[in-house]
Amino acid sequence: MNNTNTAMGWATLAGIVLVAVGLLGFLNTSLVGSADNALVRTDAVHNIVHLVTGLIALYIAFGLKGEQQVNGVIGFGILYAIIFVAVLISPNLFGLFSVPSNAAVHVIHVALAAVSLAVGYMARSRNSAMAR
DSSP states (O other): OOHHHHHHHHHHHHHHHHHHHHHHHHHTOSSEESSTTOSEEOOHHHHHHHHHHHHHHHHHHHHOOHHHHHHHHHHHHHHHHHHHHHHHHOTTTTTTOSSOOOHHHHHHHHHHHHHHHHHHHHHHHHHHHHHO
16 A cells, blocks of 8 residues: 555545534534533633644645655644644643533543554655665
């Protein structure tokens, strides 16, 4: 499997899921929304963040190629690592969110960061090995 196929596949999956979560959040379901019983607690601003980062992931998947795509996946992982730390420090992101993030949100953020970084660095190392 080509290194960019892995990066593209992951960015596509992450992008589709983030866009879907952002849209579901506006419906305020028991899965995603501001209700106390929602698995992933979000508000309108958080939903917009999901939509924007989902679109960024889809751009990485379909708008970038080769090394730029791999670097984009790594950058996406760094972005979500920063988001994880910021929301861990301040569950309402310093007053930006009206609904504080819960444990499920923290797990999702750290998973997005870790998997993106792992996929990006694995793709980069395969690219280096193929160049030799």
